[in-house]
Amino acid sequence: MKDRVILVSGGASGIGAETCTRLAFAGARIVIADLNADQAQASAASIVAGGGQAIFVPCDITNPELCEGAARAAVDQFGRLDALVNCAGISRPHDSISLPPADWASMVDVQLNGAFYMAQACAKRMWAKGGAIVFITSTNAEAAFPRRAAYCSAKAGVAMLTKVLAIEWAEKRIRVNAIGPAYVDTEMTQRNIAAGNLNEAQIKARIPLGRLAQPGDVADAVSFLLSDQASFITGHSLYVDGGWLAYGYF
Numbered sequence: 721m722k723d724r725v726i727l728v729s730g731g732a733s734g735i736g737a738e739t740c741t742r743l744a745f746a747g748a749r750i751v752i753a754d755l756n757a758d759q760a761q762a763s764a765a766s767i768v769a770g771g772g773q774a775i776f777v778p779c780d781i782t783n784p785e786l787c788e789g790a791a792r793a794a795v796d797q798f799g800r801l802d803a804l805v806n807c808a809g810i811s812r813p814h815d816s817i818s819l820p821p822a823d824w825a826s827m828v829d830v831q832l833n834g835a836f837y838m839a840q841a842c843a844k845r846m847w848a849k850g851g852a853i854v855f856i857t858s859t860n861a862e863a864a865f866p867r868r869a870a871y872c873s874a875k876a877g878v879a880m881l882t883k884v885l886a887i888e889w890a891e892k893r894i895r896v897n898a899i900g901p902a903y904v905d906t907e908m909t910q911r912n913i914a915a916g917n918l919n920e921a922q923i924k925a926r927i928p929l930g931r932l933a934q935p936g937d938v939a940d941a942v943s944f945l946l947s948d949q950a951s952f953i954t955g956h957s958l959y960v961d962g963g964w965l966a967y968g969y970f
């Protein structure tokens with residue numbers, strides 16, 4: 721990772737924040753693109769305080785111009801862009817029968833449209849020298865959960881987007897992969913537990929490895945897919961799920 725310039729959308733919190741920290745302490749220079757300015761600035765500051773390099777760029781990934789701006793800021797600040805980790809996301813479970821169309825649209829906008837806008841903006845800066853993109857999808861790209869029609873559909877869309885971009889951009893030596901976590905112990909999950917959308921004991925019982933994922937479990941898999949150790953891996957979704965998708969018994 722030494723000196724690589726890596727843009728992390730959603731790097732203010734949860735999986736994104738942990739990914740920024742681990743990549744920075746492996747020597748990468750980090751650009752955090754997030755809606756949440758206070759938390760993103762704190763993430764960048766804690767990396768800098770620890771001797772790493774990081775900047776924050778305000779960005780709403782549903783706006784293609786702001787995605788362009790974030791990718792441009794990475795090159796302006798650090799002279800190049802080597803990788804994107806697209807972590808920004810939201811979770812808003814709702815019964816499908818009464819889901820307002822605007823809520824459907826905003827979920828697809830953040831999870832699927834935003835992933836594409838960010839990938840396009842960053843790939844333009846990798847066009848000459850190659851690079852790597854990792855999308856954070858979910859086990860929900862494969863497994864249907866109730867009250868998550870828009871989330872599951874959008875994540876499945878990103879899993880297919882991963883394959884399409886991988887084969888299209890391979891000739892430019894841009895690798896495109898996805899990581900699909902099961903439940904991760906982040907603010908998103910804690911908000912869903914507090915709102916009664918999730919039962920933590922049930923989740924742990926459903927996961928063969930018997931625990932929630934930690935953000936570091938996901939960050940380690942991201943690091944691997946970005947690294948030269950994964951130089952012949954593209955178009956792949958790697959599920960970091962403690963065995964969730966493999967489990968098919970009672």
Ligand SMILES: NC(=O)c1ccc[n+]([C@@H]2O[C@H](COP(=O)([O-])OP(=O)(O)OC[C@H]3O[C@@H](n4cnc5c(N)ncnc54)[C@H](O)[C@@H]3O)[C@@H](O)[C@H]2O)c1
Nearest residue numbers: 730732733734735755756780781808809858903904906908
């Ligand atoms: N937490 C889980 O259990 C879990 C499981 C599977 C997949 N995921 C996925 O992992 C990703 C990260 O989730 P997390 O648990 O770390 O969530 P989190 O809520 O802790 O962090 C999400 C970050 O994304 C940012 N964000 C949201 N919308 C944005 C937008 N439009 N533009 C820019 N930034 C935006 C938020 O400000 C926040 O910093 C999401 O895509 C989520 O769907 C999470």
